[in-house]
Amino acid sequence: MNVISxxxxxxxxxxxxxxxxxxPEIGLNVVDLGLIYQIDFDEAAKKVYCxxxxxxxxxxxxxxxxxxxxxxxxxxxPGEDITVTLSFDPAWNHEMISEEGREFLNER
Amino acid sequence: MFTTTGDTATATTSHxxxxxxxxxxxxxxxxxxxxxxxxxxxxxxxxxxxxTLAIVHIMALGWGTMIILGASHQLVPxxxxxxxxxxxxxxxxxxxxxxxxxxxxxxxYVFDMGWPAQWGACLVVSAIVLxxxxxxxxxxxxxxxxxxxxxxxxSALWLLTTATVGLLLLHNFTQPILSRNSLDYLALHAHxxxxxxxxxxxxxxxxxxxxMFLISKYGNDRQLWWIYGCINAGLLLFIYVxxxxxxxxxxxxxxxxxxxxxxxxxxxxxxxxRQRIRKKVDEQMRLSLLSVxxxxxxxxxxxxxxxxxxxxDKSQTRLAIAYxxxxxxxxxxxxxxxxxxxTLPFIVWNKVYHHLAGKGKTPNPKDLFSNVLFQWMGIAxxxxxxxxxxxxxxGHVFTLQxxxxxxxxxxxxxxxxxxxxxxxxxxxx
Numbered sequence: 182m183n184v185i186s187x188x189x190x191x192x193x194x195x196x197x198x199x200x201x202x203x204x205p206e207i208g209l210n211v212v213d214l215g216l217i218y219q220i221d222f223d224e225a226a227k228k229v230y231c232x233x234x235x236x237x238x239x240x241x242x243x244x245x246x247x248x249x250x251x252x253x254x255x256x257x258x259p260g261e262d263i264t265v266t267l268s269f270d271p272a273w274n275h276e277m278i279s280e281e282g283r284e285f286l287n288e289r
Numbered sequence: 290m291f292t293t294t295g296d297t298a299t300a301t302t303s304h305x306x307x308x309x310x311x312x313x314x315x316x317x318x319x320x321x322x323x324x325x326x327x328x329x330x331x332x333x334x335x336x337x338x339x340x341t342l343a344i345v346h347i348m349a350l351g352w353g354t355m356i357i358l359g360a361s362h363q364l365v366p367x368x369x370x371x372x373x374x375x376x377x378x379x380x381x382x383x384x385x386x387x388x389x390x391x392x393x394x395x396x397x398y399v400f401d402m403g404w405p406a407q408w409g410a411c412l413v414v415s416a417i418v419l420x421x422x423x424x425x426x427x428x429x430x431x432x433x434x435x436x437x438x439x440x441x442x443x444s445a446l447w448l449l450t451t452a453t454v455g456l457l458l459l460h461n462f463t464q465p466i467l468s469r470n471s472l473d474y475l476a477l478h479a480h481x482x483x484x485x486x487x488x489x490x491x492x493x494x495x496x497x498x499x500x501m502f503l504i505s506k507y508g509n510d511r512q513l514w515w516i517y518g519c520i521n522a523g524l525l526l527f528i529y530v531x532x533x534x535x536x537x538x539x540x541x542x543x544x545x546x547x548x549x550x551x552x553x554x555x556x557x558x559x560x561x562x563r564q565r566i567r568k569k570v571d572e573q574m575r576l577s578l579l580s581v582x583x584x585x586x587x588x589x590x591x592x593x594x595x596x597x598x599x600x601x602d603k604s605q606t607r608l609a610i611a612y613x614x615x616x617x618x619x620x621x622x623x624x625x626x627x628x629x630x631x632t633l634p635f636i637v638w639n640k641v642y643h644h645l646a647g648k649g650k651t652p653n654p655k656d657l658f659s660n661v662l663f664q665w666m667g668i669a670x671x672x673x674x675x676x677x678x679x680x681x682x683x684g685h686v687f688t689l690q691x692x693x694x695x696x697x698x699x700x701x702x703x704x705x706x707x708x709x710x711x712x713x714x715x716x717x718x
């Protein structure tokens with residue numbers, strides 16, 4: 182699934198940072214797992230909006246994963262206001278895993 | 290574009306509520322295996338012996354039920370996609386059960402069906418009522434309905450039925466309130482618990498967790514509804530045949546229905562395994578999958594037992610004891626041994642490292658326990674299980690003692706790993 186953004190260049194930087202955020206159970210980063218849906222930027226207001234999902238609602242690791250995503254974005258865009266929101270519409274499914282992610286899981 | 294739900298969708302049950310259940314269950318498992326060794330010389334005489342009754346109830350309530358209650362308080366939000374209604378009710382449920390189980394087991398051990406056992410049973414029933422209320426309220430709050438939630442709620446109803454019937458049977462020993470002797474109802478009480486509680490719950494929760502941990506593409510709600518129907522219909526038919534029909538041949542019908550449910554569940558797990566995206570299957574999942582295969586064993590024993598009843602018109606005491614053993618120490622224990630280390634590490638990780646998420650290097654949840662200890666535990670368990678079953682069937686005391694030592698080894702290693710997890714502190718270096 183492709184990540185939607187209103188600023189492709191900044192989104193690339195954000196996704197690179199989010200590749201360091203790993204789902205502890207699966208061992209795969211949230212970008213390749215397909216958990217990131219949208220990243221928008223309001224440069225005038227210095228705001229970053231990230232919409233992401235979890236593999237399952239009420240995932241016990243959910244809060245840790247969203248906190249880690251928020252921290253990663255905060256470190257990448259210091260001084261900007263980061264908002265991470267969860268969406269389960271559409272719900273995550275296996276088709277959202279990237280090719281790299283599939284290769285990683287095939288190896289494990 | 291996307292409907293956002295905010296942070297409420299990540300709220301999970303407090304670890305303070307869940308962890309005591311895990312610790313209690315681990316200790317109960319150790320106690321049960323030690324009692325198994327102490328009772329090895331007379332365990333094959335009859336299934337209605339004080340020590341055997343105590344072991345069965347420690348295994349069924351202290352080990353199986355306590356860990357399932359703990360895990361389900363954690364997993365209910367995932368299964369019903371909604372928050373647990375009350376952490377306080379969950380904690381009260383733990384306290385009542387934790388007090389009730391030793392009292393009940395002590396009553397059985399000294400064969401005193403008076404106040405310790407009766408009060409123990411009352412406390413256990415109260416704990417189950419609280420669990421059921423918590424579950425019902427959580428489900429009412431949740432907007433989504435799903436097959437797994439129906440499994441878990443129905444199994445809790447069967448658990449309450451089991452415990453209530455157990456309480457009635459206890460009172461019936463000292464003050465006759467039922468039309469027959471308590472001993473006559475044992476099969477009914479036992480199968481409410483084994484099939485209605487354990488089997489229904491394990492199939493309902495397992496059908497959600499096994500594909501989830503395997504990252505499998507497979508899902509089939511229609512098949513799950515069939516499993517649900519087979520197990521419940523089998524149990525209801527068993528009640529009818531047991532209470533109202535003198536025709537023993539009819540006993541094979543409920544066995545067939547429950548066996549069909551088990552086969553369908555095995556088929557579900559097999560397809561989930563085949564369609565998994567994550568190719569490497571860890572030891573914890575392997576043991577859990579093995580437990581699914583082990584579900585067939587009691588069915589085979591049951592068919593043989595019913596067969597003997599029909600053909601030779603006599604009960605097979607050793608086979609009946611082996612049947613009980615391979616249920617509690619077989620698939621129920623195997624799935625708990627596996628699933629403990631798929632769930633507990635994440636609960637502990639969340640407790641210890643949640644505030645450090647994304648702020649530095651943290652260990653993986655699977656690194657919080659020793660996989661080497663887990664492997665040795667698995668070997669000791671499988672050897673102990675096979676030997677003890679053989680020992681019961683052959684009536685060989687030394688084999689039983691040797692097997693009990695192996696099972697104690699398994700429970701010690703299990704406790705060691707569980708304690709290592711529960712006492713885990715972040716590395717300060």
